[in-house]
Structure formats: structure tokens, C-alpha cells
Amino acid sequence: MAQSPTAAASLPKSRLRLSAYGERVAAYTILAAVFAWLVVNFLDNPQQFLSAAVFGISNGALYALIALGYSLVYGIIELINFAHGDLFMLGTLFSGFIITVVFGSKAMSAMGWVAFLVALVLVILFCASINMSIEFLAYRRLRHAPKLAPLITAVGMSFVLQFVGLKWNGSTQKSQPSVLPQGYIDLGGVRIYTSFLIVLAVTIPILGLMTWIVTKTRMGKAMRATAQDQDAARLMGVNVNRIISFTFGIGGALAGVAGLMYEQTVGTTRYDLGLQLGLIAFTAAVLGGIGSLPGAVLGGVLIGLIQGLNEGVRYGAGQRWTQSVVFSILILFMVFKPTGLMGVSMREKV
Amino acid sequence: MAQPNFAVPVPQRPQNVDRTKRSWPIGFAIAAVVIFIFYSFILPYLTPDIRTVVQHWMPLGTINTALIWAMSALGLNIVVGYAGLLDLGYVAFWALGGYAAAWLMSYFVPVSAINILGNAAPGTKTGLHLNILLVLIGAAAFCALFGVIIGAPTLRLRSDYLALVTLGFGEIIPQIFKNGDDFFGHNISNGTQSIGPIDAVEGVTARTTVVAGVAQHTDVGWGDLLAFDHSGRFIMFTLLTALIIFISLRIRQGRLGRAWLAIREDELAASAMGVPLMRAKLAAYAVGAVAGGICGVAYALQLNRMLPDPFTFSVSITLLAMVVLGGMGNVWGVLVGALLIAWFNSTGLPEIGDTVNGTFGTNIDFPSYSFLIFGGTLVIMMLFRREGLLPERRTRLVLHEGAAGDTQAEEPDEELVDQAGAVK
Amino acid sequence: MTTTPAGPMLEISGLSVYYGNIAAVKGLNLTVNEGEIITLIGSNGAGKSTTLRTVSGLIRPRSGAVTFLGQRIDSLPAHDVVKRGLAQSPEGRRIFPRMTVAENLDLGAFLRNDKAGIAQDQERMLELFPRLRERISQKAGTLSGGEQQMLAVARALMARPRLLLLDEPSMGLAPVLVDVIFATIRRIREQGTTVLLVEQNARAALSVADRAYVLESGTIKLSGNARELRNDPEIAKAYLGG
């Protein structure tokens, strides 16, 4: 974006920087250690390993949906939308509300599927409109402000949404009904839960749809143009404000889908879920290369996998260290490869 | 340049700078003395009605807690307000300082008791027992070191990435303490069991003898500060806060403070003027962390034990709200912002809630509104009064420009146009 | 096409633009009539690009008026200005580097809905700039400077503007390519588009233009018939110094 070239982007490399060689050695050492850890765990108990992996990928699909929202917004206005995780949290609450209050469905039935689909549509509309409103009311006014201002605003928004969640859901965890079929398929000792299949069945088409919107449609082209050069996009007749609003809408919709899927597969809601999962999803976005949509998906699945393995295998650090493991990955990537696995160099953006 | 230069009379520094320089510290000192005298010598002799009101709305313990928050907020102000580096994990330094105190002045460290001018409780067989001054220095140094360790690999990141990495450290470090009963097989923090009690500190005690509900006389002495000796802790915390304020103000006037301001204003120009960016930024982290460390020690003393649970992300955000509300970069503004929010958080909001509920017969859970209040504060301040309630004199100027800046497009950055053209 | 109202196609009167407290353009007056090629020349920093950016709605002027086809456009957002038939190929090309040449051209026609017309215009552009045809599915960021410049001009033309603003189309190009660009500008006019050209390459600009304005420190210093200005010693002085 030509109108926001930060001085930092053109700043020289610091002298504190490890030599390129040292950095590479460090990176490969870490990769090798991760690989060794995977192999040891696999050989130790393949079934446990694979079960953990399947569970992880299922989570990863949700992370991918949330990560996409971060990535889309970052790609277009270079804002880390802290409130995005909390939007997802509101999505889980709204889904639970629709399914219980409106349908009162408890068991799997034809009505359950209807409830599920209606909830899907409504939660998409709900989250999309909240996200667009936040952009309209807060971020838009700060588009030319120093970078700290929108970032702090996003943090503030996150707290406001958490407040809504707190009032809505109460301060404790609440269990929510699932209308999806329960059960699992046993594949040689590896359990594949039905919910996992449903997550994939919803997530994959939605990711396809996203890709189609961004690459093929008029709006998608305008989005990419706006992300690359706002002024040039204006000169093409693109209404940049509307495009940014649309992007927030799509990001919100994806958070809504993720919210419903989480509510249905995990079955519980908490008001502070957004912070925790949002940060994990953000790490996923960074891991994949923030701004890159396939990167967000890849990052989501990888983080889910890492989390699943960390919590599920014998030599894993266990759930109580999950947050630390995820953040260590975030920090390592920020320091060694800020462009992520599939990201484009920020320099090109200037 | 056209005119030859005649000897220009050396201009005087503007007077108002000096005036604000003096009035705030004097006000702070007077307030401290008044509070001490009031709570130690006046309050116990007032009628029970008044005492109840004061104990409800503004107990001395709350003031002490507010001072602890203020210390951290002032430290964060050095990082965010002075140097312009957003730190979303400042809570880590608070925790590190607190645990440093817990290690240095309790039974916890598994060695036979080592007492260095310390004040070990009778019968304590193990642990380090250092004098509080040594503990403060130790905790400050420990946090400064961590400030550099955290800062070194992260400071070359873009500002928003930097915020996230600090957030990451802010989550990891408390989690290490939380799971610290088994950190690679070692017990470093007792985990959620907490470390305590911590050695009492000696200080001024002002104890009032009460007979049948009537205060008789107040004795001022020197001795171990017990749980109810709020006056002594008040003196100590006031002095520590004053120390941090003093450091903040002094450092701002000096070479380093100028470098931070310059970096905040324009990194590229600062580096072209010979300011070493990385060293200056690391110094900001280290000095900011020192304040966090001192705050952690104070917290450990106030609580008499150290436990990992309070160190959450929302602490970092509350601190940020204090800095933003008070006015980033203005020490006195941040002090006021911190005291205000801390009071509001711990006493004000529940009390207002009780009053409202009592008056109108409602049943609203006011403390649960703190999320809305802090989040809302951040958003509203950013949208409408970015420079805070008591802005720094410098940033107040920005306000006078008003909306003029918004209608004008930004200046094209020729510096980068050349490059952009080449990249594409 | 709307009927042309009486009077000039584009009229700028008393335009002043500031960056902070620095005036980039001060009280500028300029007119462009339908069918003309007008050039605005001047050295670096004279305020040429600022003028064009203001006309396109990317910058708001502090005072003055910009009238296009009889209507004020100085407070319209940039995308509305494009809608009214005024396209710009900006300074520094500003193509979308991570999109293909075809996608860049498509974006030029962003506001149009006539699929057939767009396809036809794209074909026309590829005839105008045969080099682009070879690169049609390449990412624009990988093009050479000259090709990027052609793409930027073609992209602006894809909007089928009535008035085309060209900002420094010859900047950084090899002489051979400069010739191609200026020859193309003539053809563009022949095909019915009015052109306002900002240039540093004064000789080339004056040789294609009908009339010219010389900008210095944000104000018009000279104006008149391009052919006359071409031999004006003032011009050489302005560029090469006294």
C-alpha cells in the first residue's frame, strides 16, 4: 500500500541480527528437532499418534476459518484485528442461542439438520454485520492515524465484545446442545469422529467459495487491488471504503461459521474463548504468512496438528503448555521468518 | 538566511514548563502526607458513620493497591509513551518482579537459611532472606535483564508484530510460573499453590489502640509490617512510586529520553542523526521493566505471597488503558489515570454498584461491567481524545491542528517512491 | 456519451493544495478543451503531480474549484470522478504488481458492465501495445519499466475515459520507449480521448501537445501554444538554470 509505507519497512537490518548463516542453522536445528519429535512419537504409539493428529486437524480446520479472517483484514488494511477472536466467540453463543431457543432441538433428526442450516445462515449474517459495524464505527475513522491507534482500538473492541459475551453467557462455561450425529468410525484403532467429517464437509466448500470470491469475482479483484495499492484502486473507480467493509463482512462470516462448528463439535461456550482461540488462530495466520489466504489455511491446519499432538501423544508437553507452545511458534516465526510459510515479502508491498 | 545574523539574545526557556515541573511533585508530596496523617491520626477518631463510609469508598489498602498499579503503568509509559513501542505483555515483568521477591525473601529456595540483612520469620530453616533494598535492586536487575532478553530478538519487527510478540511473552511467562511446580522437573514457583508467606518488611507502624470501639491513642513506631499495617506500606509504596516518577522525569530530560522521543517521532530520521535504534529501544524495555520489577516486589509485599493466577492478558490491557487514559508520555497523567482506574476497578465500581442497587432496588452486577468500561475507554479515547485526559504538552499541540490534517492527503513519501517504483 | 456542455471540458480555477503547512499548488488556473492534448510541464517538485492527484479526487484542495463537464468534482471521492469519465495513469505507474496483466486491464474497466465492450477494448489495447499481448498472463510486477508504463496507460484507457490524465509517462524509460509512448498519446487523441499530460520531458511533451502550461513552485509561470513555447528560451532556462 503505497500510502502507508512505514519507515520501519525501509529500515536497515540491525546489527543485532544474527548472521544469515547462524539464522539458517538455528532454523534447521529447530526443524530437525520437530521432525525427530514427530518420528519418536509415531513409533512409540502409532494409533495414539494418528488419533491425536485427526483430532488436531479437526481443530485446525476451525483455526483456519478464524485465521482467514485475520489474514483478510490484515491483507487489506494492515490491522491486526484483535477483536476477531471475540467475534468468533459471539458466533458460538449466537449459534447456541439459535439452536436451543429457536429450535429447542436436542437430538439428531431431520429437524436438526434444518436447525443446523438455519443457524449457519443466521450466524453468518450476525457475525458479518457485527464486524462491518465495528469497521464502520471505529477503524474507518482511524485509517490515517498512527498505527498504534487502530491497534489499541482493536484491543478495546475485543474487550467490549467480551463484555457482551460475559453478559450473554455468564462467567462460567456453558454446555450447548449438538444437533449433529454423534459417534465415530474406527479405522484400525484410530477413531474418526463424525463431527470431524462434518467439520470438513462444511469447511472445505467454504474455503473453496472463499477462493472463488477472491480470485474470480469483481469484488475479489477489487479487494486484491485495494490490498496492493489503495490509491491506484481508487483511480480504477473502486470504492475503497466499500471494499474494506466487504472484507470485514467476509471475515466476520467465516468467524461465524467457525463459531457454529465449534459450538456443535465441542459443545461448550465460554465468554473468554475468543481471546484464547483468537490468539491461536492469529498465530496460524502468521505461521502461514499473514495476508496469504492459502497460508492461513495451511497455518491453521498445522497449528491444530501441533496442538493435537502436543496434547495427545506420550512425549507431548500436555495441554497446560499448549498456549506456551503456540506462542513460542509465533515468536520463532516472527523473529526468523516474519513472512511465514507462504507469505509475500512485506517489502514488495511498500 | 537572507539577513546577516546579528547577535541574537539567548531566548529564555518558556516559563510554564518550569511551573508544571514544580506544581505536580509538590502536589504529590502534599497528597501523600495528608493521606498518611488522615488515615493514621484522624480517621480512627472520627465517628463510626464517617469511618464506615471511608472504609467502604477509599480504604488505605485500596490506595496501596492503586499505587502498585501506578508503578507498573509508569513503567509501561516509558515503553509505550516515551519510546512508542506497544507492549501487550507488560504483565510478565510484574510477575517476574513478584517471583524474584518471593525467591529472595521467603523459605522457598531449597538451601539452609541465608540471611543477608533480611528479616526471616522466626523458625524459618530454609530459603534466602535478603534485605528489602537488596530485593528491590535484585528484582529490578532481573527484570531489566528479561527486558533485554525479550527485546533483543523482537525489536527489529514492525510495530504491530512487536505488539504480538510481547503479548506472546506476556502469556508464556505467567504460564511458566503457573506450571512452575514442574518446570523440566524443577519446582520454581510452587505452581498454583503459591509461595508464601513472604518475609515481613520493617517500616513505620502507626497503630491505634481501641478500647470498646473508641480510639484511645495512636503510637508511631518502627517494626515488622503486618497485614493490617497499611500506613507503613503506604509510605513505602509512595516512596517507590516517587522513585519511578523521578526516574521517568529525569531520564526524559536526558540524552536517552531525547533519543526515545526522536524514535517515536521518526525512526528513520533518528537513525540518520546517529541515534542507535536498537540500543535505545532496548534501553526503553530495560528501564520500563525495572519499574515492573519494583511493582512486582511491592505486590508481593502487599499480598504476602506470590501466586500466578492474577497475571493475565487483561492486566496488560488494564495497564495500557491507564496509560492511554492518562495521556501517553505524560508521567503525571499516567499516574492520575492509573490511580483512577485502579480505584475504580477495586473499590469504586462495586461501591457505586451497591449504592445504585441499594437506592433503586436494582440488582446489577456492576463489577462485570469492567470489560465494557476498559474496552470502551480504549476505543473512545482512540477515537475522540487520542492524547489522553492529561496530555503531554507536546501532544496537546496536535489537538490544536484539529481536523485540518484529515482533509489533507498524506504527504507522499518521496523517500520510498523511488524504491517503490523500482520494486514494481 | 453525454452531450458536451458549452465551455471547457476541464476547468481548474484558483486551486491551492497544501501538505501540512507547505503549499504544493498555489492559485492554479488551467483549462482543457475537448479533443485537445494539454501538457503541464515543470521541474521536479513544481506541483504537477499534486495537481493531477487533486483533479482525480485523491487529495482535497484547500481552496479553488475543479469543474469537469460543467460539474464541480473537487469534493467527489476518487471513484466517482472515474465514473464521470476521467481516468488517470498515475506517476510511478502504480500497477498492481501481484496481478496479471489481464487482471490489471480488467480493473481498469472496473466500473463498466458491457462485457463485449470490455473485451473489445482489451483487444484494442493489445493492438496499441503489442508488447502487452506477449505478457498477458504474466504478473505485472515482473514486467520491465517500459512495459509497466504501457500497462498503466492501457489500464487507464480501459475505463473509456473522456479525459485521460497522464502523469510522467516517460519517467525512467529508454528513449526508444519514450517515442513509443508519445506516439501512442497521439493515437489516443485521434481515437477521441482528450489528454492532460504531465511531463518532465519537455521537448517531447511540447511536440505532441496543442497547448502547454509551465508550472513553477505551484503556480503557472507561462502558458500558450505548445509550438511557440518549444523554442522559448525561458523553457530551457527553467530546466537547465541560468
Next chain:
Amino acid sequence: MTETQTAVPEAEAPAPAALSAENITVTFGGLVAVNDVSFTVPDQSIVSLIGPNGAGKTTFFNALTGLYQPDRGGRVVLNGLDVTGMSPNRIASLGLARTFQNIRLFNLMTAEENVKVAMHSHLKSGVFGTVLGLPWQRREEREAHEVALELLDFVGIGKTAYEYARNLSYGDQRRLEVARALALKPRVVLLDEPTAGMNPRESAAFVEFVHRVRDERKVSVLLIEHDMSVVMRVSERITVLDRGEKIAEGTAEEVRTNPRVVEAYLGSSAGDNHITIADEEGE
């Protein structure tokens, strides 16, 4: 060219160059922005770097000041010291000061503070000295303060020492930038388009000022400038860049009459011909 040599006192010994750049090439992702440019700034001289928009002047400038790394083989030598690859702040503190094309002052700091920032590398006080207010530290601050005022006087804005930089008039801001650059005690001062936005009278005064800076501060001045009347009057030597390459070098007169320079500035004669053919009324 001879003019430059006679300007240097010790003509027999090779004049020590204050700054020399050898074979500087800067590429961005395969695109060459500056191609193999070499030049020297003799001691206490005034040298200009000119060229049309997009010629690579700013990129070259940034390569000198350490903002960009020149490609392999390029060398920047400041005051006899190879500074290639050093960080910008290190190069600055070794004696290469600069101003910015679009004024980059520290807006919310006073003029005096702006100047003192640039003394950073010459001052010594650290955290402890500052906090404790040690006597030598106070003396150092006082001296810095006096030097700052003296520099502000030198550039003629002594009266505005305690004004915030953003409140200064445009001309005063430009002067403050020069004062700030001089506070680095530089050997060479790079001025990036210093007369942008000035009217002809101010520009003329500026020419005097540049001479005064050179004579009284004993520095070399390297100027990037688009106002040719300024360049022609002030420069002892001019280097012309076009499309990233050095196309001419010499005195004002040599450069002005150099056909390649004329072509770069007024447009190619080739283009002229081409268009003349197309233009049926062309002469």
C-alpha cells in the same frame, strides 16, 4: 574539473576525499535502480547530484547513508574509512549528516531538542548518570545546550529555540534541519532538495547560506537539487544521473552544455524526430 582541483589547497598531494563512492550498484528484486556509479566529494567542496525524476538520486543517496546496502563490489569511503555495510546511525556518527527531501524533523520536540538529538553519538551520559544527575553529566548537558543554541543562531533561527519544530515556518524548518545535521559534527553534509518549496529570492539566499556553511563549518556539501539556478550557482562540481547511471560530471558550464544532459532534461532529440514525422505541421 580543474576548478575543483584548484579549490583544494594542497594540490600536489592527492586531495583527501571527504567522501567517495566506488562502483555503487543498487538493485531491487532484479531491477537496477543505480548502476555502477562512482564519485568523490573532495574536502570542503560543494558538489551537486542532479538528474530528472526517477533517475536514482535518492536511491544513491540512501546507499551512501547506509539505508540501502550497495550490491557486492560497491564501496563507500568516508574520511578514509570504509563504511560500507555499516548501520545508518554509525555512518552518521562518523561524520555523514543529511537533511531530508520532505523535511523530517521531530515535530513534537523543540528546535533545541531537535539539535540535541543529533548530538547523541557525541554525548556519553547513560541511564545512571542521567537519573542521578551527576556533575559531569550536568556539565555535558549544559554544553550540549550551548552548542545547540549556537548552531541555531548560526542558521539564523536562534529566536525559535524553544518552539516546537512543527510550529516553525517552512523556511525555518529547513534551516533547523541543517542545524540538526551540523550538530553531528560532520565531514560531509548531504542536502536533499533543500530549496523545494522556496521562492526564487529565498533560493538565492540559500546559495549564500550553503557557502557560509562550507566556509565556517569546514564541511563538504553534497546537494541533490532540482532548481537548476541554484545548482549552477553553488556547485563546484556536478554529477548527473539518468536512469540510474552517471551520464556526466564536471563544472556547471560543462554539464550545462553536455548533450546527454540536455537530452535527459529537455527530452530526447530522437523522440523529437519521431514525433516530427508524425506531426504534419511540424517544423
